[in-house]
Ligand SMILES: Nc1ncnc2c1ncn2[C@@H]1O[C@H](COP(=O)(O)OP(=O)(O)OP(=O)(O)O)[C@@H](O)[C@H]1O
């Protein structure tokens with residue numbers, strides 16, 4: 001499941017990796033292959049083991065068990081300076097006594113690169129991170145965001161084959177952060193460097209990554225392309241963590257015909273009738289039987305609200321709040337059993353007023369059905 005395309009070779013490979021700090025089990029049976037040139041993001045909440053995983057790939061931290069290969073060699077067999085891996089940390093310390101220019105020029109200088117080439121490369125890097133004109137400043141004359149940009153330039157100038165980045169944009173304001181996301185991604189593609197990127201910001205992960213590994217409690221819950229993870233979350237945690245979702249708990253009552261509408265090549269999905277605490281709904285799912293406990297995940301933009309029941313649905317709710325946000329309207333509703341439901345829409349359809357009684361529905365193939373066991377397995 002975590003494998004890369006058979007045609008592309010894995011440049012970083014984790015096999016059955018475990019990490020314990022004392023009796024704290026922080027990385028659990030991790031298997032991950034990262035393809036050359038790939039932008040892979042480790043995404044997850046605080047404390048889930050992202051930095052620890054990155055530090056093990058960098059060779060700063062030993063795995064308790066398992067193997068980590070970078071370019072086919074075990075990381076522990078090489079000294080950090082021998083590795084084609086560079087790291088940018090959130091609080092990267094620049095050399096304080098050196099100017100911005102000398103900090104960025106450091107890598108190529110110790111490799112005895114010709115001076116003219118160094119000048120050209122430093123200029124290119126400082127332009128890229130929008131720090132031209134700051135060449136003569138010392139790090140303590142820079143803001144946090146500026147230091148971070150110099151740190152990125154200092155790592156990228158070495159053109160490492162693998163660059164590890166731990167929340168590199170965390171200190172930047174939103175506007176600069178969005179701009180840097182695009183710049184970094186563009187540069188990564190241009191230079192063909194493999195990025196292993198850590199963030200807890202799901203929007204950042206969605207914007208930048210070729211693949212995202214969603215982590216929780218030291219476990220990769222799901223790995224895949226951003227759109228795949230958004231559209232087909234495999235666990236309740238992933239559905240909840242990536243974007244906004246309405247998650248209903250229920251039991252499969254009826255398994256209908258094949259729909260072929262699940263978006264998968266096999267088209268083995270069936271139309272399921274599902275009983276919820278507050279009503280009855282329909283959704284497409286594969287491999288379910290009557291009596292199975294499930295979660296039904298529906299994005300706010302996939303929800304429909306109507307004054308009448310739709311076929312296969314009987315889920316009454318009442319409007320509690322409407323918030324107009326320019327072109328988008330966000331509406332909160334509540335089902336009979338008290339569950340809050342988020343609904344968003346772009347155009348103004350019928351007027352939804354507070355405390356109005358309505359029925360909720362959706363196109364069955366727009367909902368994702370997740371086995372409740374998947375969630376039980378992940379909780380500890
Ligand atoms: N050197 C250490 N010694 C003991 N425990 C540690 C050490 N480093 C990390 N941990 C613990 O390991 C767990 C994972 O930490 P890690 O720093 O990898 O999380 P993270 O996903 O990077 O979180 P954040 O988003 O907050 O940076 C945490 O419970 C943390 O307290």
Ligand SMILES: [Mg+2]
Pocket residue numbers: 050051052166
């Ligand atoms: Mg961290």
